Amino acid sequence: MTPNTTSAQIDINGQNLYIHYRNNHPNRPTLVFLHDSLGCIQLWRDFPEKLAETTQCNVLVYDRLGYGKSAPMPTHERPVDYLTEEATVLNELLAHLEIDQAILFGHSDGGSIALITASNYPERIKAVICEAAHIFVEEVTLKGIREAMEAYTTTDLAVRLQKYHGDKVDTLFKAWTLTWTRDDFRNWNIEKLVSAIRCPLLFIQGEADEYGTLDQVTKTISLVSGRSEQYLIPNIGHTPHKEAPELTLNAAKQFIETL
Template identity: 65%
Template sequence: MIEEVIDVKGKNLFIKFNHSFENKPTIVFLHDSLGTVQLWRDFPEKLAEATQCNVLVYDRLGYGKSFPMITHERENNYMELEADVLNDLLSELNINDVILFGHSDGGTIALLAASKYPEKVKAVICEAGHIFVENITVKGVEEALNAYNTTNLPQRLEKYHGNKVEMIVKAWTEIWLSEKFRTWNIESFLKNITSPLLFIQGEADEYGTLEQVEKTVAQVTGTAEKFIIPNVGHTPHKESPDIVLNKSIEFINSVIN
């Protein structure tokens, strides 16, 4: 597994990359709003090994071992811009056949990338992604911000993000709690998704209702499957790793074999 920081059109991004399998797609992992390469733990390697696929995991700008953001300020289209960065990263690494596995913000970015760059995307696994803003999501972000201000959460995040923690927390919470973001909606992109889609969601997700799943699978053009896990919250791959791993293996094998 190669680990390095590479320059992607002026953005210095940390990547972990393994390209061991000829003529096999690369599974690209897209982390959540406070995530990093490290926080995926060994899940990417397990999925890649089980499906005999290549794997790419990276920290978005501002996160983990990537360079800091220039500013914490974001516009409503910030996840669409991240889909463009992903496309630039794939071009830089000469990767043209990918299966996207995105969690939360990463799930939304995966949907946007599949919509904008369908020629590169073979399939999508979207875990707890969002396509519009719900009250439950705003409440979840408010509670996370309160935890940041009243618990040892800053110190726990520092372990992964170093001195960039305050910047990424502001970047995430300020846009999601802003009045202008209440109108954010990416449903218009969904019809352009032609690759197979697996949408995984915990039934007890504290950041979104099952309406996110239903409206997504109903509007994509390609085949779409939903996988709802009872008694699981916003991070199924951590809360029920074996269930998510086995379902993901099944889905990927159905796409590549």
């Protein structure tokens, strides 16, 4: 595509998605940012642009269906393999934008989507940076989700989220919490997919992550077929790019420079 900056709604396989795409560095990779289960473009703040600028990469950030400025989800009910479905949408988005040197940066749910995409569509993916990703369900994750459910009814969490998601908040919150706490989701596991990943991978995690243990990191690192490394940050929770932005930025920059 010709160099440009686009912020627009686009249709991907019937899904109306809002994207921000800056394609100003010909023949350079594109950093693709995948938000978490309550996230959106806005909630990344300036982190994507900072990493793109310091690495001289193009950058794509988008709101998944039901989030931010994208169209609403038709229902909060999700299948167990909804993250695999999101990876399919991402692959179609990359094809639509003619991106074939993607460096995926995914946080939480977005990290899991990044891993699945690298496994299922390796021809488009140059590398993966996953931050606080999950490859299986842990009790600590479910505990964190149940606490979020309590906060949603007893604090102003819903109001704060509404600022970013509008009237889609209830649906997206249920889509996350009710899916992950369902009995049939307890056995969700993508370890077989992870073992097929051959591109370089960096796993960033806060050592005090309230939604996942370091088992997520060590198992992912041990399973992938390609080069892999971890970056653990002491006293940091589930969102290193917000809680320790400079450390996270530097770790990602150093990793990208080795590619």
